[in-house]
Amino acid sequence: MKRLETIFVALNGWALILMLSAMTLVVGANITLRYVTAHSLPWADEAARYLMIWMTFGGAGLVLRTGGHVAITNLQDALPSMGQKLLRAGIALGLLVFFGFMVYVGIQYAQRMQYQVTPALRMPFLYVYAAMPVGFALLIAHLLLIARPFIMAGDYKRMDGATADPLPGGANG
Template identity: 80%
Template sequence: MKRLETLFVALNGWALIVMLSAMTLIVGANITLRYATSHSLPWADEAARYLMIWMTFSGAGLILRTGGHVAITNLQDALPHRGQQMLRGAIALGLLLFFGFMVYVGVQYADRMQYQVTPAMRIPYLYVYAAMPIGFGLLILHLLLIARDFITAGTYKRRDDDQPAPDVLPGGANG
């Protein structure tokens, strides 16, 4: 199971690297062409925008597993240990329900947009809006993989290895 989780995280990270690289190349080529030939690629801005959307949704799960999203821990810190665990359990359950709802809404929305095409690239909007249900699906998987450690100990996975990291960084800044 640990090997599958490592592979899943690595593939998610590499997908982000590929998307960021593609976006960089497209925008860089467009800038170069604009200044070198006074012409630009008509689809470059659109492609970069859609790659950014995909990166945002597919990268959210990786950030979730390392505790990188905004968190306010005043209430948690004021509770006793058992109360903290119960609160984190309720938060995890609430997140799972919300992420599941967003997958459902995202599938419906993408389905409604399948017959409309983008202006420059002429691809169905289905491929753009599919980022939402896929991204929230990835959030569900990442949350399920870290939920036990988060609920019981209040820890997240470290970015550099498989050891848990504390949910509060030195100086009181949340991770």
């Protein structure tokens, strides 16, 4: 199971690297063409924007794994140990419900947009809006993989598999 998790995280990371590389190449080529030939690619801005959308949704799960999202821990710190665990379990459950709802909403929205095409690339908006349900499904997978250590100890997993403090320097609050 640990090996599958490592492969899953690595694939997620490499997908983000490929998208960032593609965005860099497209924007770089567009800038170069603009200054060398005085013409730019009409689809470059649109492609870069859609790659950024996919990177945002695709990377949210990796950020969740490391505790990189905003967190306010004042209430948790004021509770006894068992109360902290119950609060973290409630947070994890609430996140799972919310992420599941967003997958459902994202699928509906993507399906509604399947017949409209993007202005420059002329591809169905379905491919752009699919980033939302895919990203939230990735969030669900990442949350399920880190839920136990988070609930039990408030720890997050670092990218190298070790655990990290919820906040840099171990300062909570």
